[in-house]
Amino acid sequence: xxxxxxxxxxxxxxxxxxxxxxxxxxxxxxxxxxxxxxxxxxxxxxxxxxxxxxxxxxxxxxxxxxxxxxxxxxxxxxxxxxxxxxxxxxxxxxxxxxxxxxxxxxxxxxxxxxxxxxxxxxxxxxxxxxxxxxxxxxxxxx
Amino acid sequence: xxxxxxxxxxxxxxxxxxxxxxxxxxxxxxxxxxxxxxxxxxxxxxxxxxxxxxxxxxxxxxxxxxxxxxxxxxxxxxxxxxxxxxxxxxxxxxxxxxxxxxxxxxxxxxxxxxxxxxxxxxxxxxxxxxxxxxxxxxxxxx
Numbered sequence: 599x600x601x602x603x604x605x606x607x608x609x610x611x612x613x614x615x616x617x618x619x620x621x622x623x624x625x626x627x628x629x630x631x632x633x634x635x636x637x638x639x640x641x642x643x644x645x646x647x648x649x650x651x652x653x654x655x656x657x658x659x660x661x662x663x664x665x666x667x668x669x670x671x672x673x674x675x676x677x678x679x680x681x682x683x684x685x686x687x688x689x690x691x692x693x694x695x696x697x698x699x700x701x702x703x704x705x706x707x708x709x710x711x712x713x714x715x716x717x718x719x720x721x722x723x724x725x726x727x728x729x730x731x732x733x734x735x736x737x738x739x740x
Numbered sequence: 741x742x743x744x745x746x747x748x749x750x751x752x753x754x755x756x757x758x759x760x761x762x763x764x765x766x767x768x769x770x771x772x773x774x775x776x777x778x779x780x781x782x783x784x785x786x787x788x789x790x791x792x793x794x795x796x797x798x799x800x801x802x803x804x805x806x807x808x809x810x811x812x813x814x815x816x817x818x819x820x821x822x823x824x825x826x827x828x829x830x831x832x833x834x835x836x837x838x839x840x841x842x843x844x845x846x847x848x849x850x851x852x853x854x855x856x857x858x859x860x861x862x863x864x865x866x867x868x869x870x871x872x873x874x875x876x877x878x879x880x881x882x
Contacts, residue, residue: 671773
């Protein structure tokens with residue numbers, strides 16, 4: 599029931615902020631063909647500062663940014679401390695320039711390795727009225 | 741600009757179909773605390789049958805299930821052949837029973853290792869009107 603897999607980083611977050619620039623490594627650039635036809639992407643990235651035994655061994659947290667949050671399993675919140683330090687954010691794709699993508703809405707840190715990019719499909723990925731606990735509605739979106 | 745990361749599988753898809761049962765390994769079960777308060781989850785899983793050089797080296801495909809689709813980069817479609825064989829699906833959480841979760845909407849294969857579970861937040865994850873190319877609207881949702 600156990601096992602491991604290998605992630606090969608495909609690029610990096612070059613600059614972070616309201617607008618982020620993602621730089622895809624040249625060897626993976628051909629995989630961007632057609633990405634400009636989407637308004638939104640799912641960005642999977644690596645919480646590189648949490649890739650250690652302490653943070654990967656954290657199974658429960660009290661979400662610090664949500665007032666009144668109870669002790670919560672990391673599979674029931676978006677804590678960056680989790681067994682696999684993968685972050686997932688829906689971003690708006692602003693511009694594609696060769697191997698560089700400008701996006702908005704990404705909460706990654708500068709230098710975060712990128713794991714994958716997937717196009718966002720409202721048919722598959724949008725659930726406007728998903729139920730969440732009350733505490734999660736206070737504070738940031740996720 | 742390169743590098744690798746290690747994924748530790750947290751469980752498996754025990755049975756696949758309209759309803760899937762996910763079984764989380766006992767050591768990671770404490771991380772499920774509170775998951776029952778969400779109606780939907782993001783499931784990250786491993787395309788274990790594609791974890792080889794051929795499929796991980798595939799950078800462009802012609803999406804086979806979408807009529808008229810052009811040659812497309814794997815970062816612009818949801819191909820299971822991609823540099824990192826991670827699948828991502830939004831599922832409805834039907835039931836939690838200890839370390840077992842019944843979900844609907846998962847397109848994973850029986851035996852697929854699970855990489856991560858994240859609670860779905862409509863505020864962060866729902867974009868009802870994302871733009872996608874015409875070909876993507878024919879065929880399955882993603």
